[in-house]
Amino acid sequence: MMMDIENAKLLYSRTGDFLIPSERVAHVQVGNNLEHALLVLTKSGYTAIPVLDIKFKLHGLISSPLILDSILGIERIEFEKLDTLKVEDVMKKDIPTLHFNDPIIHSLKLLINHPFVCCVHDDGSFAGILTRRVILKQLNAFLQPLYHNEMNNQSSQ
């Protein structure tokens, strides 16, 4: 099967080519309280967002389920804790990251289990996120012509 040269470029792309850049990513800071984080999460409509420090270094991810779990008491939801608990006390720290120059094929494996993966520059500063949606869109554009070519070839034989 012949591969379209233009489309094959996807295989040689880098993570940085398909990022949602940091300035367009909703995020919170390590020292923010959970009330602020819940506000940003709810207003943005996302269930998980990155946690950064003032130097834009990536520290983890915060999500609404993690926040709710952290204020869950034995008999009631302890909403008053939203004010005192900090994002850094509750965030998920053990997260996969990609580097700006990583081949796109590295990202595919991570995106099986994560709807998005954070990408960092070599100095550890946050570059943006790579989402499953963006990669699926690229894969779709790559595979559709191959599929239709194949179908056309089969029907003309």
Ligand code: AMP
């Ligand atoms: P999507 O591919 O747009 O469905 O996004 C998948 C996930 O990536 C969302 O649920 C968010 O957790 C995260 N995400 C996508 N876009 C943004 C953004 N601009 N800011 C923060 N998080 C985002």
